[in-house]
Amino acid sequence: MKTKKLFKILTIGATIFALLSLGSRSFAAGTCAFSMGANFDGIDTTPETLNAASYYGQMGYHSYYSTQPTFDILNGNFSNGTRRVESDILFISGHGRDDGKRIRVLQTGIVTGSTSNGFVGINNVNWNTTKLVVYAGCLTAKIGENNHITVETYRKGADTTLGWHQSIGATSHTKWLNRFNSKIASGGSFSGAFNYASSFNDYNDNRVKDLGVYGDWNYVYKLNRNNEILDNPNTIAVTTNVEFTTANQNIEGIIELIKANNPTFNPDNYEVQIFKLNEDDNFFNIDFIRKINGFTTNLGYNIAVNNGKVVYITNNDKEIVETRSVMTKLNSEEEQIHINRARNQALEKVQNTDMGQVTIKEQSASYYYDCIKDKKYYQVFSTLVNDEGDVTVEEYLEEI
DSSP states (O other), rough: OOHHOOOEEETTTTTSOOOOOOGGGGTTTTTTEEEEEEEEEEEEHHHHHHHHHHHHHTTTTTEEESSSOOOOHSSSSSTTSGGGSSSSEEEEEEEETTTTSEEEEEEEEEEESBTTTTTTEGGSSSOOTTTEEEEETTTTTOTOOOOOHHHHHHHTTOEEEEESSSOOOHHHHHHHHHHHHHHHHHBHHHHHHHHHHHHHHOOOGGGOEEEEEETTOOOOSSOOOOOOOOOOEEEEEEOOOOOOOSSSSOOOHHHHHHHHHHHOOOOGEEEEEEEEEEEOOOOOEEEEEEEEEEEEEEEEEEEEETTTTTEEEEEEEOOOOSSSSSSOOHHHHHHHHHHHHHHHHHHTTTTTTTTOSSEEEEEEEEEEEEEETTEEEEEEEEEEEETTTTEEEEEEEEOO
16 A cells, blocks of 8 residues: 555645645644544544544644554654654554553554664653643543553643543544634634543543643644634623632532522532543543433533633533433343344454453443434444453444
8 A cells, every 4th residue: 555545734725635745845843633543343523533633624734644554654754854753743542551651553652661663762752842642542641540651641741631531432523623623724723722622521431521631721832813703602701709629629619600590400410520631730620410300311411620620511402392202211121132132242342453352341231312313222332352451332223
C-alpha cells in the first residue's frame, strides 16, 4: 500500500481531503497537528479522527491524519524535521489498556516508559512544545493509577493532556469528542471546550464525562481568531458565589441555584453524578439526570465547577407528558435474554481481529428513555479485555 493512502493532509478551506506526499508542502515549526485512528478490532475511530483533523485545520494548523497508522508514520517526521508525535496538537483515538499505561491503534500507539514493540515511549518524546494531547481511549487516565499515560505525558512537558477515567461506549465518545473539537475550533479555551462538550445530557453512556485533565485550562488553541465562539444556548453563567470542592461537595447550594431558575425543580426526580476531573484540583462536572419510573433519560441539568466555584449551569430539562409512553420494564427472564444476546454480540464483533482472545470483564444494563423521540430502550454495555490488557466497550441498545 502506498504511503499517500496512509497519511494525509487537510487543506484549509477545501471541501475534500487532498492526498499529498509528505514532501510536497513546506511549513513553519509550531503549526502542526496530527490525528490518528482506525476502523479495527470491532470499533471505528475514523469519524472522530477525520473530524479532529478538519477542526485543527480550520484553527490554522497544518493538520495531518492517518487512519491506517504504523509505527514509522507515528514516529516519523514532517518535511520540516518535526516528529509527528511531537506536534502542537496530538489526537489519538483507539484502545486504552486496563493499567492505563498505553493507547493502541492497529499495531502502534503510545506507551509509558521507553519505545518498544512498535509503540512510541513517552520517555523518548520531547513534549515541551506540545500544547494539547488527547488520548481518546478507555482508562487512559485510570483512577487509582498514579502513573497513567495522561498524567505522565503532562509530567514530561505537554501543556495540557486529556484522557478517560473509565471504559466508555463508542457512540457517546465520538459525540463528545466532536463537540470538544468544534468548540476549540470556534476559538474557545480548553475549559470552554470541555464544559461545552459536557454540558449536554444526550449521551447514552454518561461515563464519557468522567475524564482526567492535567495542565492549562485556559489555553486558546486557535491560531486564526476570526470565528465566533460556539455556545450551548441552554447554558447560563453563574454570578453567585457558590463553592463546590472535594472537602465541601455543596450539592444543596447547586440545588438552590437550579431552583432560582426553576422554582418547581424537585431533586428527588434526578440522579446526581459527580465527576472529579483530576486528583489535585477542584474541577468537577456534575449532572442531575432526570429519572422517570426507573428509566434514565436525556433530560436534566449540567453544572461546571472550575477551581472550586460553580461557573455554569446548563438547563437541558423540559416539561414532558410522562404518560404518553407506557414506562413498562422487562421481566427478569427477558432482561437476561438481552444480556446474553449483548454478550454474544460483543464477542462476535471482535472475533478474527487483532484483539485476539478476549474475556468479558463486566456488563452493565439499564433502562433508557429518549424523551425527544418518545422511545424506550434496554441498553447493555459489555467491557472486553484481551490478553495484553487492551480494553473495548461494546454497546447493545434494544428498543422495547
